[in-house]
Amino acid sequence: MIRAFNLTKRYASLTAVDKISFDIPKGQVVGFLGPNGAGKTTTMRLLTAYLPASSGRCEVMGHDVSKEPLAVRRSIGYLPENNPLYEDFEVTDTLHYVGKLRGMTDPARRMERVKTVLKACGLRSAVGKKVSELSKGYRQRLGLAGAIIHDPDVLILDEPTSGLDPNQVLEVRELIKDLKKEKTLLLSTHILSEVTATCDRIIIISAGKIAADGTAVEISGSLQNKNRLYLEMKGPDSAVSEALSALPGAARVYPDQQDGGRSGFIVESEAKTDLREAAFNLAAEKRWPILAMSQKTLSLEEVFRKLTQEQPQP
């Protein structure tokens, strides 16, 4: 349904999306997860034919986005980031307007459709209000209603629950759950619980690259096959980090924060390698007392942090 091959978008000097490839089959709900500036919005803009790709290609429902942008736009319902709406419109005007622009010329049929989405999005109590008078939750519902007015097969939602209070987050999530029964859905967020609550599959994107792709269980599992040792030594940070990296078997060393603000290093190695003894010897040799040492396993939260924080952010 949605395919990307080496999709790349460069702004003047910055590569916002860097050779991304994925294939989303029909009916799947995919959560696009990444920190601010990771390239989620940019990817979605490439998929919706809003921005041209710098290289690579993508297709939606078999239509190449750069060759048949109109066919792509027809089959997609898109909720842009920040959900832009015409403030002076009334709720139903907004939906009729989008409907008209989408070629729903028959007023009776359009009316029918508007009623359907108003009901589906729980907007009936807001009928008659101006967009500028709506609460943020209702704005978001209206944005969603506009995106599904033409009953698209593919829905692309950019941060559909951002800025909502917890109750409204739940309500919008319910709405998305209802929608996902029949549609292919790609939604972006930087909230982890969001994807675990609604998505079949998670694509974690960081600094324009795909850092992980799979179900929540697969992703955290793939990272558990490494041994992670948390170490706090009393010594100059840079020297400690360097010495730890030099340990035989140490694959990666990176700083880590413990609860309570203490900071140390994580030493990553193959699952079968145990570095504890080597670390102890190192500490003794260098006279850096060990303040803490523990074996670590990762929650999905940490997986996300790990995958997205190590690369330097632009």
Added chain:
Amino acid sequence: MNEKAPILQFHAIRALAARGFKTYVESPSAYVVLFVFYLLTGYLFTLPLFLTGQASIAGMKDFVPLLLTFLVPALAMGLLAEEMRSGTFETLATLPLEDWDITLGKYLGFAAFYLLAVAGLLFYPIVLSFMVQPPSHLDWGQTIGILCSFSCLGLMYGAIGLYASSLHKNQIVALVTAFLIAFVLFLFGKLDNFFSGPMATIVEFVGSDSHMMAMSKGVFDSRDIIYFASVIFGFLYLTAQRLSNRRF
């Protein structure tokens, strides 16, 4: 974008135009523009009426073109810039519409409102003709001719304004850009005396002034119509190009 010739989606163009027109009708800034327009034209109409007892809108002929170089860009500046500023442009641009659909929809919304505003100038001569003792005979042919020339000129400035509005999300940028282009065209019309030979002909042709002259006497010359039509088309074309560069 695609090789295939664009097929206009008239239903969408109509929806866009209707929306644009409605925005004007409901927007305070459009009324400020209209207020300035009618205030100054009203003054230009009544002044000769009181001074010489002449009923004619010919007094507007010299000043209104200059006034329009500013007022029309002020009307048009928001057409696309406002959508870009508020972010609704992203929704609009991801709808299944061609660049020309958006361009024409936006332009026609402006054109409808502008033509209505010019038609409003008929108010002065009509009121006059209802007066008990009409001060003097009004030349309706000339009146209609002048209004037509204002219409053509404003529609041309409007196309320029629409293009300027597509350049940046800041409306002031659009206003100034459109004003400068319109003003240069206006100036060229006044400058032809300073040139001679073929240069003068070119300057005269490029300038808007000469093309209004015959029309305001009620004479419709095909060259004048072609001038306005091609400038309008040119800037609409640039707008569509600009839209296609902004997205696909």
